[in-house]
Amino acid sequence: MNMIMQNINRKWKAGIAVLGLVAIMTGCNDDFMDRYPTTTISPEVFFNNVEDLQTYTNSFYSLLSAPIADLGSDNLAHHNSGSEILEIMGGGVTSQNAKVWSWTTLRNINFFLENYGRVKGAKAEDVNHYVGIAKFFRARFYIDKVNKYSDVPWYSGTMETSDTELLHKKQDSRALVVDSIMADLEYAVEHVKAAGHKSTVTKWAALAQLAQFALQEGTYRKYHDYLGLKASANGFLEKAVSASEKIIKEGGFQISTAGGVDRAYRELFISQNLQANPETILFIDYDKDLGRMRNAHTVLDYEWALSQNLMESYLMKDGSRFTDQPNFKTKNIDEVFVNRDPRFAQTFMKPGFQAVGTAAPHRLKPTLGGYNQIKFYPEVSDMIAWESAYTDAFVFRYAEILLIFAEAKAELGTLISQADLDKSVNLLRGRVGMPKMELGTAVDATLQAYYNNATGSNLGLILEIRRERRVELACEGQRQSDVFRWEVGEHLADLQQGIYVKALGLMDVTGDGKVDIAILESSKATDPIKHLTPEELKAISLYYLKDDNGNNTSIYLQNGNSGHIMFTAARDKVRRFDNPKHYYYPVANSELVLDGSHLVQTIYW
The missing domain is CATH 1.25.40.890 (Serine Threonine Protein Phosphatase 5, Tetratricopeptide repeat)
Structure with a gap:
């Protein structure tokens, strides 16, 4: 090898x-x-x-690239560096300062x-x-x-x-x-050719790209009525079905279960040999000996954390909805992990998680929201440095093909059967020991409100497949594209939330029964920690809602002294999603005024 x-x-x-x-x-x-x-x-x-x-x-x-985060989407609570869509919604991108096209x-x-x-x-x-x-x-x-x-x-x-x-x-x-x-x-x-190393393009990679794009274009045309292309949407959905089904029937790929229910999903994203993985269709081969490496450790507490909204999408272990749980909005960081879809704790950092090379459980940072990402985080010490990870990265994996197949069939309406679900999304659920998705799935009112333009004779199934896609592909860089093609871009302007804080003061965020952090109104509001000895105080990480001058810090609590962590910058710099304008990017004015140019500005700009 x-x-x-x-x-x-x-x-x-x-x-x-x-x-x-x-x-x-x-x-x-x-x-x-x-x-x-x-x-x-x-x-x-x-x-x-x-x-x-x-x-x-x-x-x-x-x-080729392989994202390790869903930047610019509702899957993130906060991202320190921002993103292009956030700049657009905040008015920071205009045709005057737009980037020029590169050919x-x-x-x-x-x-x-x-x-x-x-x-x-x-x-x-x-x-x-x-x-x-x-x-x-x-x-x-x-x-x-x-x-x-x-x-x-x-x-x-x-x-x-x-x-x-x-x-x-x-x-x-x-x-x-x-x-x-x-x-x-x-x-x-x-x-x-069909045969070849999986780090090179094969027939199956070409089929995967065709299936992915056909689903994207089919759903885009279905939900973006103003384009006047809705009549051709089903043709693309049918191509997505045929391409994905050909991979299913002839490609010889399988869902990887190595590692068992509680590890198989995570193992996919920390592998040093995706060539040997039966789920791999096309991957980027990183190799320490050959000097090809990337960042992966940065997913944990570096620039971003995951959102409450994404957290709520994961089902309970028995297949019931987390959002049907009593007081689901006010569960603390320990409680949200109880009896959940195993993919949740293989994507989100569960209290007690130990970072590589450390002896103590990792403490979350309220300033990022608190829902830390561990998907893609390496488990080898020499990878915990800048551009030092040599874990391989999927470009296309079989799981996505199964999701494409199920979604395209569901969007087409009457064509989908229980057998189709069993050979697609239920293989993904089976990997982690989750109950099967059933054809007669009832409409989830929470999902229906979120995707309020979704249509179809089997709406409940369409919504559940969207949930499954969001969970399975979380942090793989596809969420913004999904939100765009389903025409629900307004959710990208939502004020996202982090973990729930029951009250200002001390918190145990590592699950060991000992307090680890304290969130206080300010450095002067010390009543919640005044009983601690100087030695005990040294062991606590302190976070404040106000600085010493009384100014707001980067976070605040939803209800003032309790509630979900929220972000001052998002609140104070109002972002608005202009539909349909913000689904697109403007052509730079400098290109429009070139001598002899017949270019026109991007629609709605």
């Missing part, structure tokens, strides 16, 4: 070198329309044989697609395999653009600076660009 990975690393580095050379040779102008044109590098340098195609396409793998990646891909035919004497299936990989990455490039702008110019080739009309053309319609994306993915599915 090490020899295989060394070979992949060598090819990966060669690909990066090729990409860098192409980038250098294609110019450095940062303006939108000047970024795209002319490639002056000689194609003969790269396109002599199939090995050259492999080397060139290996450069595209650096474009460098697309140019490099199209350069390949224009020149691969120079290879002579190779088998067509070997050449087409790499063409399919290039089209897979072009599809991903344009998926990002459509998600951000809706209408964008579609370019299928590189251009010279003399191609004035093309360089300055108006955006193509969302419908045209999406059809082009689907055509690229369908080509990849047809021509990329």
Whole structure:
């Protein structure tokens, strides 16, 4: 295995070198329309044989990413660095200061697609395999653009600076660009080989991308009526079903249960060998010996914490709803973990959790909300440092395919059966010992109020599948996209909450029966801790709602001296979600005024 990975690393580095050379040779102008044109590098340098195609396409793998948090979504209570959507809702993004479009990646891909035919004497299936990989990455490039702008110019080739009309053309319609994306993915599915290392694109990865995008576009068109594309929504949902079902029937993937009910889910995200995992479709291979590492320890108490809203989504162990529990809003940090879906304690930090290299239980930080994330947190000491983790990362895993299959079928209405649930979401529930989802699931009033535009003859099932998706894919970077495609973006402006605090004063947050922290009105309001000896006081972490000058600190309590932790910045800087404007990003004014530009501003901006 090490020899295989060394070979992949060598090819990966060669690909990066090729990409860098192409980038250098294609110019450095940062303006939108000047970024795209002319490639002056000689194609003969790269396109002599199939090995050259492999080397060139290996450069595209650096474009893959694997998020470890749901930034900009209702799954986070607080995030210190903010996010683009928070800036947009707060009025911090305008067409005057918007970032310019970048087309460098697309140019490099199209350069390949224009020149691969120079290879002579190779088998067509070997050449087409790499063409399919290039089209897979072009599809991903344009998926990002459509998600951000809706209408964008579609370019299928590189251009010279003399191609004035093309360089300055108006955006193509969302419908045209999406059809082009689907055509690229369908080509990849047809021509990329099924066999291969799971850190490289295979037929199954192409099918996974097709299924994911088809579900996204189908639900986007269904719920965003103003686009005028609702009539075509079911066609995309049907493609999501067929692509995911093909993976289910023919891909040979399985839900991983290694580690048992209380560990199997967590083990997925701290693995050093996803190649061997039966759930892996495509992954990013991090390796200490090869110098490829990332951040993962930062999920715990670094910049963000999870939300009360996400916490409430997890069911009880018996399958009943947490939100049906008596006083569910006022349960403390110990009580919320009692008899819950095992994925909850494998995602959220349970009192008593010990960070790597420490002897004492980890204390939560009220300043982040208190619901710490442990999903992705490594269990090896030398990974607890900046850019030092070598745990592998999923790009596509089988669990998501099962969720796509179930959701697309549910959104289509009468097509879904109990057998469909049993071969999809119930495999995920089975991994953690949760009861099965049943076809006749009643509508949960809490979910219905949250997703108040959801429609369908089986609404209760649609809502429960959304719950299952939120829980299973928590912290994997998909939540904002889900909220967007379901057209419930207004929830991104909600004032999120952290843990419940029954009263100001001392708290046991580690579950050992001893007080660990104190939340006080100010450093002068010491009555709740005045009985502590100086030695006892040293062992307590103190947090204040007011500083020594009487100013608000970063947190406050919902009811003043009790309630959920909330965040001063979110309260004082009002954010508003403007529907449908804020589902999109503006085109920078600097691009609109270029000489000869026919671009128009993003819809609703």
